[in-house]
Amino acid sequence: MSEPAEISATAGISAAEGVIYALAIGAGPAGRSVCYAASDAGLFGTRDGGVTWQPLYASLDLPEPLPAMAVAVPPDHAADGIVFAGANGGVLRSFDRGATWHVAQLPSPPPLVVALAMSPAFSDDGVVFAATEQDGVFRSADRGGRWVAWNFGLLDLNLFCVAVSPAFARDETLFVGAESGVYRSANGGRAWRELGFPAAAAPVLSLALSPRFAADGILWAGTESSGLFVSNNSGESWQCCLDGEIGAINALATAANLAGSTTLLLLTADALLRSQDGGMTWQDLSNLLEGDGGALCLTAAGGLGAGATIFVGRTDGTVRRVILPASAAL
Amino acid sequence: MAKPLIPRVIFQPAAGAALGRGIGRIVDAVRPTLGPRPRLVSLQRTGRADTPEMLDDAGLIARRIVQLADRDEDMGAMLARQMLWRVHERAGDGSATAAVIFESIYNQGLTYITAGGNPMRLRRDLEAGLAGILDQLAAMTRPLAGRHALEHFAYTVCYDAELAHMLGEVFDVIGEYGRLDIRGGQGRAIEREYVEGMYWEAAPYSREMLTGQAHQRVDLEDVAILVSDLNIESGPDLVPLLDAAAQARERRLLLICQSLAPQALALLMANNQAGRLQVIAVHTPHVGTKQKAALEDLALLTGGQVLLQAAGDSIAGAKYACLGHARRVWADKDYFGIVGGRGDPRALRAHLAELRAAVAAATDPEARKELRERIGKLMAGSATLWIGGATETEIKLRSELAERTAEALRGALMEGIVPGGGAALLGCRPLLRKMAEDAPDAAARVAYRILINALEAPARTVIANAGCDVARVMGEVDRAGPGHGFEVHGERVAPMLEAGILDAASVVRIASAAAVTTAALALTTDVLVHHAKPVKVYEP
Numbered sequence: 001m002s003e004p005a006e007i008s009a010t011a012g013i014s015a016a017e018g019v020i021y022a023l024a025i026g027a028g029p030a031g032r033s034v035c036y037a038a039s040d041a042g043l044f045g046t047r048d049g050g051v052t053w054q055p056l057y058a059s060l061d062l063p064e065p066l067p068a069m070a071v072a073v074p075p076d077h078a079a080d081g082i083v084f085a086g087a088n089g090g091v092l093r094s095f096d097r098g099a100t101w102h103v104a105q106l107p108s109p110p111p112l113v114v115a116l117a118m119s120p121a122f123s124d125d126g127v128v129f130a131a132t133e134q135d136g137v138f139r140s141a142d143r144g145g146r147w148v149a150w151n152f153g154l155l156d157l158n159l160f161c162v163a164v165s166p167a168f169a170r171d172e173t174l175f176v177g178a179e180s181g182v183y184r185s186a187n188g189g190r191a192w193r194e195l196g197f198p199a200a201a202a203p204v205l206s207l208a209l210s211p212r213f214a215a216d217g218i219l220w221a222g223t224e225s226s227g228l229f230v231s232n233n234s235g236e237s238w239q240c241c242l243d244g245e246i247g248a249i250n251a252l253a254t255a256a257n258l259a260g261s262t263t264l265l266l267l268t269a270d271a272l273l274r275s276q277d278g279g280m281t282w283q284d285l286s287n288l289l290e291g292d293g294g295a296l297c298l299t300a301a302g303g304l305g306a307g308a309t310i311f312v313g314r315t316d317g318t319v320r321r322v323i324l325p326a327s328a329a330l
Numbered sequence: 331m332a333k334p335l336i337p338r339v340i341f342q343p344a345a346g347a348a349l350g351r352g353i354g355r356i357v358d359a360v361r362p363t364l365g366p367r368p369r370l371v372s373l374q375r376t377g378r379a380d381t382p383e384m385l386d387d388a389g390l391i392a393r394r395i396v397q398l399a400d401r402d403e404d405m406g407a408m409l410a411r412q413m414l415w416r417v418h419e420r421a422g423d424g425s426a427t428a429a430v431i432f433e434s435i436y437n438q439g440l441t442y443i444t445a446g447g448n449p450m451r452l453r454r455d456l457e458a459g460l461a462g463i464l465d466q467l468a469a470m471t472r473p474l475a476g477r478h479a480l481e482h483f484a485y486t487v488c489y490d491a492e493l494a495h496m497l498g499e500v501f502d503v504i505g506e507y508g509r510l511d512i513r514g515g516q517g518r519a520i521e522r523e524y525v526e527g528m529y530w531e532a533a534p535y536s537r538e539m540l541t542g543q544a545h546q547r548v549d550l551e552d553v554a555i556l557v558s559d560l561n562i563e564s565g566p567d568l569v570p571l572l573d574a575a576a577q578a579r580e581r582r583l584l585l586i587c588q589s590l591a592p593q594a595l596a597l598l599m600a601n602n603q604a605g606r607l608q609v610i611a612v613h614t615p616h617v618g619t620k621q622k623a624a625l626e627d628l629a630l631l632t633g634g635q636v637l638l639q640a641a642g643d644s645i646a647g648a649k650y651a652c653l654g655h656a657r658r659v660w661a662d663k664d665y666f667g668i669v670g671g672r673g674d675p676r677a678l679r680a681h682l683a684e685l686r687a688a689v690a691a692a693t694d695p696e697a698r699k700e701l702r703e704r705i706g707k708l709m710a711g712s713a714t715l716w717i718g719g720a721t722e723t724e725i726k727l728r729s730e731l732a733e734r735t736a737e738a739l740r741g742a743l744m745e746g747i748v749p750g751g752g753a754a755l756l757g758c759r760p761l762l763r764k765m766a767e768d769a770p771d772a773a774a775r776v777a778y779r780i781l782i783n784a785l786e787a788p789a790r791t792v793i794a795n796a797g798c799d800v801a802r803v804m805g806e807v808d809r810a811g812p813g814h815g816f817e818v819h820g821e822r823v824a825p826m827l828e829a830g831i832l833d834a835a836s837v838v839r840i841a842s843a844a845a846v847t848t849a850a851l852a853l854t855t856d857v858l859v860h861h862a863k864p865v866k867v868y869e870p
Contacts, residue, residue: 109551109657134657135670151526152503152711155682156675157657180675187477191503191711199676 020313022070022086022115023299026077033301034097035311036083037319038068043085045098050311050321056083056098068092070130072116076123084128084144086113091130093144104140106147111135117162121169129189131159131176139189153192156180163207167214175219175235177204182221184235195235201226208252210262210278220264220279222249228266230279241279246271250296255304263304267312269294274304274324288322295320340402340858346440349852352406355398357433360388360414364426365751365792366489366818384727387734388425389418401860406852413848417841419695422737423487423834424841427752427788431842434784435849442776443853453850455777460846462765463781464839466758471746471835472827477502482830483742486750488735493717493728496520497735500713506743507686508713509706512732514725515716523714527658527669528631528707530615530624534661535590538599539610547662548610550582555654555668557628558637559614559621560645561589565597567646574650576607584659584666585611586628588639610659612666623704630681631671631708632656669710682708702740741836749826750833752789753815755842756807759785781846789815796821 018039028034028047037044037053042065044053057066070086077083077097085092085101089110092101106113111132119127126143136151136159151157158179165173172188181197182204197204206222213219217234220241228242228249251267257276266273272285272295289295293316300310306326313319340348362369363386371391372382385391392414398404410432414425435456443449474483481498488494500522504510515521540546554575562568562585575583585598590611598609615624629636634654637643657670685705692698706712717732719725748754759782766778786804793803796818803816806823817824817831826832 149526152508152524153505153709155678155708155710157670158675178675180679186475187502191505193505194679194682199679202676 018317019315020296020317020319021068022072022297023311023313023319024071024073024083025299025301025311026073026083028078028097034073034077035299035319036071036073036085036098037311037313038071038085039313039317040067041065041317043068043071043083043092043098046319049309050319053319056094057092057101059100069112069114070116072118072128074118074122075120080123082122082143084116084118086116086130088112091116091138091140091144091147104144104147106130106132106135106138107149109135111138113138114160115162117164117174119164119168120166125169127168127188129162129164129174131162132157134158137162137176137185137189137192150185150189151192152190153194154178154183155194156183158203160203160205161207163209163219165209165213166211171214173213173234175207175209177207177221179203182207182235182238195231196237197221197229197231197235198226198238201229201238201240206249206252208254208264211254211256212262218262218278220252220254222252222266224248228252228279242266242282246273251298253298253300253304253310255300255308257303257305265298265300265304265310267295267298269296269315271295272312272322285322285325288325289320291318291320292316293318338401338860340860342856343444344402345856345858346443346853348400348402348858349406349409349855350436350440352398352400352403352408353410353433353436353852354406355403356392356395356407356410356414357429359395360391360426360429361791362795363388363391364430364788365795366486367796369795381723384723387418387730388429389414390730392425392429393418402858405858405860409848409852413844416695417844421741421834421837421840422734423741424837426791427755427838428841428845430787430791431755431784431845432849434787435780435846436852438780438783439849439853442780447776448773449854449856451773452777452780453854455774456781456846456850458774459762459765459778459781460843462761463755463758463785463842463846466761467748467754467835467839467842470748470754470757472748474742474747474832474834480739480743483747483832483834484735484739486830486832487738487834488731490728490731492520493732493735496522496715497732497739500715501736501739501743504706504711504713505709506740507702507705507709508711509703509709510712510736511714512729512736513714513716514722514729515718518718518720520718520728521716523716525667525712525714527667527710528627528671529660529665529667529712530628530707531665532586532613532615533664534666535595535611535613536599537663539602540661540663547660550584550608550610550659551657553582553584553656553659554578554580555584555586555628555632555634555656555659556637556648556652557586557625557632557634557654558643558645558648559588559625559639560637560643561591561639562587562594562645563589563591565591565593567644568594568597570646571648571650572601572607572609575653578650580607580653582659583607583609583653584656584661585609586614586625586666587611587645588614610661610666612661620700623700627681627704627708628668629654629673630678631668631673633671633673678708738834738837742832742834745834745836745839747832748835748838749813749815750831751792751815751817751826752786753807753813753826753831754833754835754838755785756789756815757812760812784845784849785842792816792818 018041022038042057068085081097083094090105113130115131130138136157138147156178161177181202183192210218221229227244229238230241247268253265257263262278264275273282293314297313370384392411484497485494625636632654635652655672656668689701717729766775769775815826
């Protein structure tokens, strides 16, 4: 098993003040990836695998820190350098990897953006979604310039997460996890439908779609206290596949594996689990999460198999880099 | 001396023949409207100077025919009329389909009974055949989803490209239960408007509360809401609640009440000017049971508690804990709306599930419509379609067409679609042939064959209305196999689903069920009894 490398981010993010709410990773110039961390203290970035972190809001010259609750980069980040960061009342976007920022105000009352997701075909369609704490979903179809609330059929505007179909350009499907369950839009976020997720198992903190979602319709929902749920029919019905003893499932990530199945990574405050068979068996990688702060978010670059690197953000303001070991099912 | 009023009694075979003639009159009136090349039916209005009413909706045409001159025929006509109107009310479409199936079954069945068949046995076998038809239709049903599919389906109902385009978009957004208001527009085009959140028709107690805002409208953020049907008769009664709200650092309050005395209104206006707590007072929406339902929904949406006169509640006794909350509230001179109510979303989901179950169980069309409207209100959005046209007559016709198409779209979204142009009904024939082959006796075989012939009637009528050779085309359709039908615009036989010629499964199901059960009932009628003095009835 490869030894994990821990790299504290305290150089850029104050461990005393900050909580790392979201991470995003994108390809940078010269083939080096760039990792972004959204925290109470603002947005930070690293180009050296987490060794050093730079505050990215410096150009805004703010009198006090502007908390960032969400961050997202498009698949074509290497070419366009676009970064979106969610804040209280708006979305900040940068076209130069965080060197300079443009502020897009969201309609009043000021919503708190808690998650961002982009169309996999962002370079063509420019579609990006912002999930908010009390105001539902906002959608932009012009690369984040103008935002419109589209909450038709969304019975619950208290959102925690948003996930977009890998085949969004064709199926226009996305999901949000909310206080009362999971909701789906099949028309690019213009309207929402309640799904058969059991209300008693909500809230839903994290969502992940199968890399082959368009063909298999599989997605997973991580809850606060009821465990992990899976749906094989685009969210119409759900089954519990990991009980609530695991704790609040703060983040999920998926990747296709060579066996033709889906590798699923599950993160709680103190546990990191990996399944190589779509959630049927699990490998405990929690020993890779050493540290005081609870794990809250993760991002991965280049799959979830052996040797892949992931970053885990924690409540103490540190980011831990983990190199995933080879599989060994429990 | 006045002529004595004696009831008239008609026996067989005159009774059956008279019913058949009356049914034929109604069916002949609506038959031209079936298919994509319908012809209009012109109805004289009551005023001599009025232009005739031009209709292509079988349900409406049937409803306009309130009486036939021959009282024997009239009974058959009214039987058909009632059935067609019920189909129209329940499905929004399919009345002409039901009409031709109904007539075919009745005429064939009457021939069989006249030749000595047992009407009660025939009725039982027809109803057994109907169960097979409904199973077969369920097996053929496919879900309808996506804007383009909705638009295409709408076009097969209304044959108005602009209207179909708009309705496809609107229903893609609002869904099967979504609230859609169809209103006459100003220009020639059709326009649509979406409204976020839920709104009710209820005016504020004073326009002064809206003064100073653009378009006589006020928008408030983070609002406390009192949901009640109380009569607020004095200003001082309001003070404890206003004080409690202010102490809880509320800045805005929406007060929903049945009535507001001038002194209480004056107090609120003075309070608004002071600027501590901005209050908008609006009338309690609706009356009677609709009001009770609206208050229940409002409380659920906002997380508040309803204060009711009937429960002995009073505004003086209202506590801060009774108030609901919403992210945004707006009001104009006619309506008020709520966006982002702070009620428990789990309770809202459970409430909606109950309402959906009630819709499924409701048999009364009006009750079903009210329940559907309630669900639509709670679904966090609604749409308005403004129908344009060159003349008032065109706007009215197009609005009626839009209502009908919207109803068919709702049905198709809820229950799916089947091959259109009568192809779904043709697809039920193999099952009925098998049932006839396996039937234990000749009587059952006759019933199934009657149904086989009757299920061809809609397709035959569509072909005939298109001006084509029915025998030749039906032969081609039969040779082409299941799912095929006559594509009228291309004048060719085609697979209907692939050609995008679709019917709402609910429409075909309701039309065929109504036609078979009503015809089976009519065939068991042996005697007609007339009132001595005929009673005119305008409601079916």
